[in-house]
Amino acid sequence: MSDVVLCECFARDGLQHETHLVPTGEKVRLLEAFLGLGFTRIEATSYANPQVIPQFQDAAAVLRGLPRRAGVSWIATCPNVRGVERARADQIAGAGVDELSLLVSATDAHSERNLKRDRSAQWTNVEGMVAAGAGHFALSGVISVAFGCPFEGAVDPAVVHRDIERFASLGVTRVTLADTVGMATPTTTRAMFQRVIRDYPGLTFVAHSHDSRGTGLVNYVAALEAGIRCFDTSFGGAGGHPATIEYGGGYTGNVATEDWIDLLESMGMRTGIALDQLIPVARSCETLLGRELDGRVTRSGLNPLKQ
Amino acid sequence: MSDVVLCECFARDGLQHETHLVPTGEKVRLLEAFLGLGFTRIEATSYANPQVIPQFQDAAAVLRGLPRRAGVSWIATCPNVRGVERARADQIAGAGVDELSLLVSATDAHSERNLKRDRSAQWTNVEGMVAAGAGHFALSGVISVAFGCPFEGAVDPAVVHRDIERFASLGVTRVTLADTVGMATPTTTRAMFQRVIRDYPGLTFVAHSHDSRGTGLVNYVAALEAGIRCFDTSFGGAGGHPATIEYGGGYTGNVATEDWIDLLESMGMRTGIALDQLIPVARSCETLLGRELDGRVTRSGLNPLKQ
Numbered sequence: 001m002s003d004v005v006l007c008e009c010f011a012r013d014g015l016q017h018e019t020h021l022v023p024t025g026e027k028v029r030l031l032e033a034f035l036g037l038g039f040t041r042i043e044a045t046s047y048a049n050p051q052v053i054p055q056f057q058d059a060a061a062v063l064r065g066l067p068r069r070a071g072v073s074w075i076a077t078c079p080n081v082r083g084v085e086r087a088r089a090d091q092i093a094g095a096g097v098d099e100l101s102l103l104v105s106a107t108d109a110h111s112e113r114n115l116k117r118d119r120s121a122q123w124t125n126v127e128g129m130v131a132a133g134a135g136h137f138a139l140s141g142v143i144s145v146a147f148g149c150p151f152e153g154a155v156d157p158a159v160v161h162r163d164i165e166r167f168a169s170l171g172v173t174r175v176t177l178a179d180t181v182g183m184a185t186p187t188t189t190r191a192m193f194q195r196v197i198r199d200y201p202g203l204t205f206v207a208h209s210h211d212s213r214g215t216g217l218v219n220y221v222a223a224l225e226a227g228i229r230c231f232d233t234s235f236g237g238a239g240g241h242p243a244t245i246e247y248g249g250g251y252t253g254n255v256a257t258e259d260w261i262d263l264l265e266s267m268g269m270r271t272g273i274a275l276d277q278l279i280p281v282a283r284s285c286e287t288l289l290g291r292e293l294d295g296r297v298t299r300s301g302l303n304p305l306k307q
Numbered sequence: 308m309s310d311v312v313l314c315e316c317f318a319r320d321g322l323q324h325e326t327h328l329v330p331t332g333e334k335v336r337l338l339e340a341f342l343g344l345g346f347t348r349i350e351a352t353s354y355a356n357p358q359v360i361p362q363f364q365d366a367a368a369v370l371r372g373l374p375r376r377a378g379v380s381w382i383a384t385c386p387n388v389r390g391v392e393r394a395r396a397d398q399i400a401g402a403g404v405d406e407l408s409l410l411v412s413a414t415d416a417h418s419e420r421n422l423k424r425d426r427s428a429q430w431t432n433v434e435g436m437v438a439a440g441a442g443h444f445a446l447s448g449v450i451s452v453a454f455g456c457p458f459e460g461a462v463d464p465a466v467v468h469r470d471i472e473r474f475a476s477l478g479v480t481r482v483t484l485a486d487t488v489g490m491a492t493p494t495t496t497r498a499m500f501q502r503v504i505r506d507y508p509g510l511t512f513v514a515h516s517h518d519s520r521g522t523g524l525v526n527y528v529a530a531l532e533a534g535i536r537c538f539d540t541s542f543g544g545a546g547g548h549p550a551t552i553e554y555g556g557g558y559t560g561n562v563a564t565e566d567w568i569d570l571l572e573s574m575g576m577r578t579g580i581a582l583d584q585l586i587p588v589a590r591s592c593e594t595l596l597g598r599e600l601d602g603r604v605t606r607s608g609l610n611p612l613k614q
Binding site for chain 1: 488489490492493518520524525528563569573574602604606607609610611612
């Protein structure tokens with residue numbers, strides 16, 4: 001039993017913008033290591049167009065290599081109906097994911113840059129993906145830039161609420177609110193999550209922060225205090241948009257898995273993760289990318305104090 | 308007017324373990340830049356034995372170069388009575404600091420390794436420094452490993468309370484509680500600071516976290532919520548003990564000034580710092596040390612959203 005549900009995003013969000021194509025076998029070994037640690041939700045790959053994101057051209061091969069385990073969801077992001085059809089074909093061939101995640105952006109400007117469609121067109125796209133995927137896959141929704149947009153600035157929480165309702169109306173009951181470029185604060189995070197938990201008791205909400213301004217753990221603690229129990233992280237903080245100005249620029253890494261797990265455990269929250277293997281796996285992610293990543297406890301060791 | 312009082316520690320805590328000896332003129336220019344940003348408390352140097360820490364052999368020369376400004380405290384750490392005597396001689400010669408900070412450790416094991424004396428001997432040393440420095444300098448007390456010790460583990464808050472009372476009995480009214488190797492959590496930080504603020508209303512408490520496990524900002528937000536308004540930070544997170552196992556090992560940097568200021572301002576707290584110059588000064592600290600440091604907003608820019 002654990003007090004929180006963690007989704008490990010290294011193999012998808014973490015690798016998405018890496019130019020080095022990681023060999024399929026190494027991806028599978030890493031995903032098996034995540035499974036071995038005790039993660040029950042793991043982003044495995046993406047059904048993005050391989051011409052656009054070559055890193056995931058081996059989606060089917062990766063999925064063929066993965067063990068199935070009761071209670072464990074392998075997750076892929078999916079950009080369009082063509083992606084759902086590929087996922088369905090792989091599923092029929094015995095290499096399916098359990099869940100597809102479907103993205104919208106809370107602003108048109110971010111939607112156009114990140115998804116190549118304005119919000120209206122992206123919602124039509126999402127409806128098509130739901131029609132193609134429902135009944136075959138669990139479906140989850142992600143609302144990007146929910147706490148602020150690098151192009152449009154402040155985001156009206158009412159827009160986020162309407163997006164949540166739209167996902168719910170499509171039967172999507174798990175919704176991720178993403179602080180895509182680190183513009184949330186503990187105050188705005190707590191307010192947002194307290195309200196959506198109160199207003200949509202039938203939905204499960206997931207926090208997905210980026211550590212662009214060092215506030216990843218701060219905002220996760222605020223979300224935790226607001227009642228959120230589902231969090232996305234990536235080993236070493238790998239991932240996020242590349243450091244190009246069209247995505248808001250600068251450092252935009254994810255929250256580092258090892259640091260969040262260490263903090264949760266030191267606060268007395270059970271994560272269900274095998275702590276003795278946490279840093280070795282974090283190091284294997286660094287080895288895979290050939291560089292030191294941003295996890296602090298990978299350098300300093302786990303906090304010896306537990307409450 | 309500002310809502311918080313920030314102490315910039317780069318020129319002392321940040322440089323203490325740098326093997327490259329920064330030229331005096333560069334130190335002075337940097338300290339003037341900190342002053343220009345609006346800091347009212349600035350660690351300028353240390354009266355450590357120059358044979359032990361050569362970085363601060365130019366203490367007197369640095370202090371001679373600094374402008375005096377009403378309401379601004381230039382601060383030096385001081386290890387022993389000999390250090391106070393040097394500080395006093397410099398003061399008489401017109402190059403004095405305003406404040407000396409006096410360290411104790413909450414555990415014998417850390418005291419012996421960091422201060423080369425057990426707690427009892429260090430308290431005798433502190434009493435000698437107070438006798439030599441009182442009336443000439445403002446004196447502040449620092450309690451290291453107040454939230455946990457890498458050698459002894461959990462620290463009894465009663466020990467910290469007795470140390471606070473001992474500082475108070477010596478007339479020291481500003482006391483820093485230091486999480487020296489990042490073992491505090493928001494829970495323990497909040498509990499500690501709420502209690503000392505309640506129990507010692509005549510004292511001013513300062514939070515000094517290290518980001519060893521990525522929890523610097525998390526614990527500062529908890530301290531802020533507990534009522535703390537004084538915080539130590541260092542540009543780029545520079546400083547902390549070196550990465551040697553006798554000090555607890557691994558990464559032990561300070562909280563990055565630029566990230567904490569950005570978070571405070573984005574939460575609507577006024578810091579009194581000139582935000583338009585914050586990142587340029589952070590970059591100049593990187594230039595001085597010849598490497599990229601750990602400030603996130605130095606890469607990503609300040610949060611455009613303010614509450």
